[in-house]
Amino acid sequence: TVTSDLANSTYNVNTAVKYVDIQYTIPAAVPTTYTVTVNNGTASPAGPNAEGTEVTVTADPDPEGKKFKEWQIEGLSTTTSESRSIFFYMPANNVTITAIYEDIIESASATITEPVVGANPDFNIVSADESKYTVTVVKWNLLDGSSYPVLTADDKFVRGESYQLDVKFVANPGYEFSDSCVYNVNGVSRAAYSLIKGERRCYFDVYEII
Helix, strand or coil, X not given: CEEEECCCCEEEECCCCCCCCCCCCCCCXXXXXXXXXXXXXXXXXXXXXXXXXEEEEEECCCCCCEEEEEEEEECCCCCEECCCEEEEECCCCCEEEEEEEEEEEEEEEEECCCCCCCCCCCCCCEECCCCCEEEEEEEEEECCCCCCCECCCCCCCCCCCCEEEEEEEEECXXXXXXXXXXXXXXXXXXXCECCCCCEEEEEEEECCXX
């Protein structure tokens, strides 16, 4: 309460003071999040994810008649990966990852002119299905038991000698050889080995040309 005597210019102040304690909680900043779009696979966590989040991506099982080839990646510094399961740390942008599958080749065949005495080695091998794979002659070798010299197109097959044909099968884009693929030349099957993805090498022995 306040009273005053204006004539004498005096004041009498009787004030009741109250204090109000007000507390404020400032909310934490909401982090910006980004999406992970996976085609033919799954992401964990699925997102949206904040920058720096570790994300694992796994390919779906192979569809019937197909084999996983690689991931095609948009939004990361890496653009492809041949691992079925990959992980990355979420960048400050959206990411799209697509699993690519190839058609499986279960058998691969080729034909070549059979070696005969006095004939030159044939280097023109023919694939049975050029829409799926190509076949080339890497070399012919004379099996002499020591140096195994390489034959040229001008050499001739000699009676009583043994030879080896080295053949390379190469899958065309969109195809891949199955792990159990059978390889044969002129109806003779052989196991193959691989040094490069999509390529197989086979050796065919021709013993004692008569």
